[in-house]
Amino acid sequence: MGITGSLTPDQLQFFHSQGYLVIESFASEDEISSLRKRMNELLNQFDCSVSSIFSTKNQKQTTDNYFFESAEKISFFFEEKAFGEDGELKQPKELSINKVGHALHELDPLYKEFTYSSKVSSLASSLGYRRPVIMQSMYIFKQPGIGGEVVPHQDNSFVYTDPPSCTGLWMALEDSTTVNGCLWAIPGSHKNGLVRRFIRGESGVTFDRPSPSYEQKDFVSIEMKAGSMIAIHGDLIHQSFENLSSKSRHAYSLHVVESDGCKWAEDNWIQREKMPEPLYVP
Numbered sequence: 001m002g003i004t005g006s007l008t009p010d011q012l013q014f015f016h017s018q019g020y021l022v023i024e025s026f027a028s029e030d031e032i033s034s035l036r037k038r039m040n041e042l043l044n045q046f047d048c049s050v051s052s053i054f055s056t057k058n059q060k061q062t063t064d065n066y067f068f069e070s071a072e073k074i075s076f077f078f079e080e081k082a083f084g085e086d087g088e089l090k091q092p093k094e095l096s097i098n099k100v101g102h103a104l105h106e107l108d109p110l111y112k113e114f115t116y117s118s119k120v121s122s123l124a125s126s127l128g129y130r131r132p133v134i135m136q137s138m139y140i141f142k143q144p145g146i147g148g149e150v151v152p153h154q155d156n157s158f159v160y161t162d163p164p165s166c167t168g169l170w171m172a173l174e175d176s177t178t179v180n181g182c183l184w185a186i187p188g189s190h191k192n193g194l195v196r197r198f199i200r201g202e203s204g205v206t207f208d209r210p211s212p213s214y215e216q217k218d219f220v221s222i223e224m225k226a227g228s229m230i231a232i233h234g235d236l237i238h239q240s241f242e243n244l245s246s247k248s249r250h251a252y253s254l255h256v257v258e259s260d261g262c263k264w265a266e267d268n269w270i271q272r273e274k275m276p277e278p279l280y281v282p
């Protein structure tokens with residue numbers, strides 16, 4: 001298909017030594033505003049009053065099913081702190097959603113166009129993918145005041161193939177700073193391997209091991225301008241803090257895996273009838 005890589009040798013060297021790489025101005029202002037506008041339309045169409053996530057009977061089962069089914073849908077997940085003690089939203093739904101996922105990149109034409117664009121393919125090609133498949137997409141809001149923390153983790157724990165092959169592609173749709181909850185990572189931590197997996201079993205999802213504890217001093221903050229993309233090695237330890245500021249921190253996040261010679265794990269939380277189309281084939 002003639003996909004050529006877009007990264008320079010210096011950029012690749014940085015990625016391999018540090019476990020991440022920020023690519024500035026990956027998306028244009030027009031692309032960012034149209035992705036944001038489209039998300040606003042999707043949010044307006046979302047009727048949370050009829051949503052099954054408000055059901056009180058069999059809450060765990062309902063929540064688990066909503067999560068599992070989101071693998072092939074455009075589903076909405078609330079911020080934990082979105083609700084008051086009365087169970088009602090404390091602010092409008094647009095300011096209550098934590099994320100939208102996990103098949104946005106396949107089902108929404110605009111998100112699909114961006115995800116399957118030559119720039120995303122070139123980036124995947126640079127990173128060495130032969131037959132890359134985007135297994136999940138998320139629009140992450142990190143809402144003002146209530147945007148929840150994301151505890152230290154490795155993306156390979158959630159998006160596992162044998163051998164591991166996940167890379168996170170996370171694009172800032174608004175400036176992301178230490179004030180509104182930017183990403184933090186332990187540079188080089190991808191060299192220490194995968195520490196645990198997130199497994200789907202009979203009674204839901206669990207981690208197979210407890211999390212190690214990490215020292216905050218080992219993390220560096222990764223501030224990014226709107227339109228910048230970060231590629232995150234699947235074994236890199238990264239996190240983000242709660243957003244207590246008055247500014248949101250929207251991002252579009254993709255997780256890509258190799259489908260040529262790497263096997264999707266049958267105990268990953270995402271199980272699909274049909275794998276998504278690869279970005280390109282060898």
Ligand SMILES: O=C(O)CCC(=O)C(=O)O
Nearest residue numbers: 140150155168170240253
């Ligand atoms: O958006 C965040 O704060 C974290 C997202 C993340 O860890 C990911 O997309 O892999």
Ligand SMILES: [Fe+2]
Nearest residue numbers: 154155168238
């Ligand atoms: Fe992550």
